[in-house]
Amino acid sequence: MEEKEFDVFVIGSGIAGQTVAETCAKAGKKVAIVDNREFGGTCANRGCDPKKVLMSLTEILEDAHNLKKKEILQSPKFNWKKLQQFKKKFTAKVPESTEKKLKNLGITLYHQSPKFLDERTVLVEGKKIIAKHYVIATGYEPRKFNFDGHKHLKSSDEFLNLKALPKHITFMGAGYVGMELAHIAVRAGVKVTVIDSGERPLSAFDKDLVKELTHYSKKLGIDYIFKAKITSLQKLRKNYKITYIKGGKKPTFKSRMLFNTAGRVPAISQLDLKKANVLFSDAGIETNAFLQSKSNTAVYACGDVSANGLPLTPLSGLEGHIAAKNILEGKQKKLSYPVIPSVVFTLPNLASVGYSEEEAQARFKNIIIKQGVANAWFNAKRINAPVYSYKILLNERTDEIVGAHLLGPEAAETINIFTMAINAKMTARDLKTTIFTYPSWVNDVKSMV
16 A cells, blocks of 8 residues: 655645645645545635625615615516526635645645544555644534435535525524525525524524514514424425424424535544544544644644634634644644634624623623614614614623624624724723714714613
């Protein structure tokens, strides 16, 4: 069997893996990188970027709907097929350009899932690889299910590549992905059902704002089934028969497609990590503050697959830099996260940063809650926005902003101001006395605090 040696062997070609590979290659290390899917990772190929392109349609439809009978005489028409062609302009060249960039740095590329043979050796493409350092940056993959008919489940990847929209779509899971895709589909004229085992969508976000978002989603036409668990999926001639259990009963309904949006898990099932003596849990690979495996010092993990932090692309890039620095210079840089914002790209956007109301109450002696509905504010009124709310948390003793939760147009952008404010330990007064452009959505933060 052919045997090769490298200084650094990277598993995964998303932003975290690319960052490590490029940094180490530029430092003169002999580097290889492997991916069993298209090079470039989830976000660029089949996640954040293509999803946001499809959402451009829903943004236009939403604005037109809100201004109908005011400035818009009739709803715009759209062509889903042409929208998909437009989306491909952003994704089609990603794998090729990523591979070209890596090859130009002298990095060796492999296209298969590697398997660890022991703590220092992997097998890939029939070759035995021995490396001084391994970096696992494989990201997430859809959670798997074993109920009858589970093979008929479709993934979010398949939704993003639908050639035509069916009459009825069901999403199993009301997290980020399920909610975002449901908002795209329903605005495109699809009948949408969302089924989830929890009591509400988006359990990590502020319950008051989620309640408001759910109410608006229902008005759009999304049908929710909560506290329910799917038990079988039966293929019919045109539809699928979905059976679920709720309150001891087993109702059924029919849908043209069922998408698995019930969360994602670390993509480590094919790596044989036990042979590598790499500790892992349901949250991912267990690492120390240097992103080094707690049980195998030759292995690092960064990005979504690490048990640290949130599965966010900017965070993956940061972790990639940290892992690379520690490989090149020894254990020099510890993981230290700034305050990290999170967004659900429904319309309206739901955005959050800092402490939740419950966390703030537990951490500080007294907090001030600035909460309100802002539909009557100028920016909302000029586009006739139906939903615009906020909840800002202040430490009463210092007047510092410690949490911000927004629901409304441009919340995904406005939350960045609060992120900067919390990281800089700014007070409510600091924001109020800052001059922003007017009229702008960002200027609204002064009224929120």
